Amino acid sequence: MKYIVCLKQTPDTAELPKITPEQALKGNEGVTKVMNPWDEYAVEEGIRLKERFGGETVAMSVGPDEVDEALKSAIAMGCDRAVRLWDEAFADSDYWSMALILAKGIEKDGGADIVLTGKMSVDGNAGAVAHGIACKLGVSLLTQVAKIVEVGDGKITVERLLDEGRETVTAPLPAVISVVKEINEPRYPTFIRIRKASRAQIPVFSAADLGIDPAQVGAAAARVTWTNLVKPEPKKREVVIIEGDTPEEKARKLLEYLIDVEKVL
Amino acid sequence: MTILVWIDHHRGTVQPASWEAVGKARALAGDDKVVAVVMGQGVDDVAQQAIHYGADATYLYDDAVYAEFRYEPYTAAMKDAVSENDPALVLFPATTRGRDFSAFFACSADLGLAPDAQDVRFEDGKVVAKRPVYSGNMIATVEVKTTPAVVSLRPRTQPMPEADASRAGEVVRKGALMSEDEIPTKVEKFEEKEQGEVSLTDARIIVSGGRGVKGPEGFEPIRELAKVLGAAVGASRAAVDAGWISYDHQVGQTGKTVRPDVYIACGISGAIQHQAGMRESKIIVAINKDPEAPIFQIANYGIVDDLFKIVPALTEEAKKRLGK
Ligand SMILES: Cc1cc2nc3c(=O)[nH]c(=O)nc-3n(C[C@H](O)[C@H](O)[C@H](O)COP(=O)(O)OP(=O)(O)OC[C@H]3O[C@@H](n4cnc5c(N)ncnc54)[C@H](O)[C@@H]3O)c2cc1C
Numbered sequence A: 001m002k003y004i005v006c007l008k009q010t011p012d013t014a015e016l017p018k019i020t021p022e023q024a025l026k027g028n029e030g031v032t033k034v035m036n037p038w039d040e041y042a043v044e045e046g047i048r049l050k051e052r053f054g055g056e057t058v059a060m061s062v063g064p065d066e067v068d069e070a071l072k073s074a075i076a077m078g079c080d081r082a083v084r085l086w087d088e089a090f091a092d093s094d095y096w097s098m099a100l101i102l103a104k105g106i107e108k109d110g111g112a113d114i115v116l117t118g119k120m121s122v123d124g125n126a127g128a129v130a131h132g133i134a135c136k137l138g139v140s141l142l143t144q145v146a147k148i149v150e151v152g153d154g155k156i157t158v159e160r161l162l163d164e165g166r167e168t169v170t171a172p173l174p175a176v177i178s179v180v181k182e183i184n185e186p187r188y189p190t191f192i193r194i195r196k197a198s199r200a201q202i203p204v205f206s207a208a209d210l211g212i213d214p215a216q217v218g219a220a221a222a223r224v225t226w227t228n229l230v231k232p233e234p235k236k237r238e239v240v241i242i243e244g245d246t247p248e249e250k251a252r253k254l255l256e257y258l259i260d261v262e263k264v265l
Numbered sequence B: 001m002t003i004l005v006w007i008d009h010h011r012g013t014v015q016p017a018s019w020e021a022v023g024k025a026r027a028l029a030g031d032d033k034v035v036a037v038v039m040g041q042g043v044d045d046v047a048q049q050a051i052h053y054g055a056d057a058t059y060l061y062d063d064a065v066y067a068e069f070r071y072e073p074y075t076a077a078m079k080d081a082v083s084e085n086d087p088a089l090v091l092f093p094a095t096t097r098g099r100d101f102s103a104f105f106a107c108s109a110d111l112g113l114a115p116d117a118q119d120v121r122f123e124d125g126k127v128v129a130k131r132p133v134y135s136g137n138m139i140a141t142v143e144v145k146t147t148p149a150v151v152s153l154r155p156r157t158q159p160m161p162e163a164d165a166s167r168a169g170e171v172v173r174k175g176a177l178m179s180e181d182e183i184p185t186k187v188e189k190f191e192e193k194e195q196g197e198v199s200l201t202d203a204r205i206i207v208s209g210g211r212g213v214k215g216p217e218g219f220e221p222i223r224e225l226a227k228v229l230g231a232a233v234g235a236s237r238a239a240v241d242a243g244w245i246s247y248d249h250q251v252g253q254t255g256k257t258v259r260p261d262v263y264i265a266c267g268i269s270g271a272i273q274h275q276a277g278m279r280e281s282k283i284i285v286a287i288n289k290d291p292e293a294p295i296f297q298i299a300n301y302g303i304v305d306d307l308f309k310i311v312p313a314l315t316e317e318a319k320k321r322l323g324k
């Protein structure tokens, strides 16, 4: 069995509020970057699949040199190796071009039985690239996956988290699986693995290596363009601290505000 | 300029954000056509409701293959509806299923997608959407360059239209476009969530608990208050990670994004990652012992006190005031 985990490097969530629109548009946010938090669950699940069913787990990411750091943290967690896909032509690709690049990268690496992704990136917030990869590869897509029940016989059975409950679904392999946080608890890297990761050689594949025509990707091919980016209007909230001698008095006053002034209850 | 709207329902129970999307489509279309698209089994009622909420017609794909949401038959049906109606815009509610389906459909039809938009409009014949990015820390204006454009609309960003049972429209009935044998994905089982719980994303009122509730039993007073207010129960990641409440209650960066009329945060400090999921609430109430907690910086109303005193008192007072 072979598992490929697609992961993105994103700004540390605590730093997101500091990023300016100018920095974001330049694609150089000037803040600490880490593995997209949602993708830690995908990496962990990729490692667990290897532990359960045997095989190899590979981390893959589209991005410039700095992204090696995120790929190394995936190796430090337990991935066997990593592959990076990058070319100047890839910059500003939309979701479907990004999915095409990843699909070509997966094929270049010899394919995978299971491709794992996070639920969404904390910067782009699209939650769409996994769907695109499945579409481009023409394989099964299972999203909102909270548990991998069984893999075997060329099939995979998972539990999906719906708004209304939990669904058990079976689909043929290969499959793209996008996981939710509930699926596992990501492990911390051990010292030995961090050492191994620091020495890892990460091959990089360009558009030419992947057989991608540069006109298919990047800003010019994008089906959607960002025409403006702003900070949200700061909500002017002046907190009213409710005083009172007893909890009952405070409760009563709060309800008066909510019912009579704000009319929201 | 026809607008298609996909109606998200589970076994006939419609996610209200679908009607918000129909309302938005109606407002954008003016005299042009709004066509609802419904897939399911035995869901004539949903098809009619879509018309009551503002659609001119409904394309109804009714067959056993549509009984549960699956990418393959649903995508085939959506492509059929698009080819028959030639829309300028295909709208989806940005519910969990709506986001998933819109993404897969858009990619397989090679269309531009604006996911989880808070607004959408036509500008010089182009579809332009506004959507939060960087986890709500920035708002992007995006122009979709394909026709049709695909946009999913975040729940509770659009007004809920009124249903008008006297509205009439055509229901175009369509059957299966694929046979069951051609659909590789099989739904084996479905376990419903506990009954009577209000869903977080549609909730008008949310009462949330954090590490301050101290344990699973600490959610009892929170639940009681929620019940009296008809509210959904939310939680911080700290409470979820501690195992006091299940993950589907988590609000924030790695949980749900909500925008209720009132969000009552009890024993939640207001970390930036929690704020990412609830900052857009209309009114925020913070109940916290620590006057320095960051939650007070984004709250409209604050009570600096022990939640175990305040929350039960609120429940009792609310029973009196709301006559329950
Ligand atoms: C990548 C990443 C993603 C994250 N995603 C999320 C997310 O989706 N959602 C989320 O919530 N967090 C998320 N977090 C975690 C976040 O940073 C905080 O750790 C978390 O929100 C803290 O939860 P809390 O406010 O319940 O706990 P604390 O910060 O410990 O706050 C508890 C509060 O309770 C108050 N308190 C204690 N006892 C009482 C009492 N008796 N009465 C009244 N008040 C009391 C205290 O004064 C304190 O302010 C994420 C973090 C990271 C790094």
Ligand SMILES: Nc1ncnc2c1ncn2[C@@H]1O[C@H](COP(=O)(O)O)[C@@H](O)[C@H]1O
Pocket: A006, A007, A008, A009, A036, A038, A039, A042, A060, A061, A062, A063, A095, A098, A102, A116, A117, A118, A119, A120, A121, A122, A124, A125, A126, A127, A128, A129, A130
């Ligand atoms: N540049 C990238 N390289 C590798 N994987 C990615 C990249 N962008 C997105 N993904 C994967 O797709 C998931 C969804 O991302 P998004 O659609 O951008 O919200 C992420 O959680 C990753 O697993």
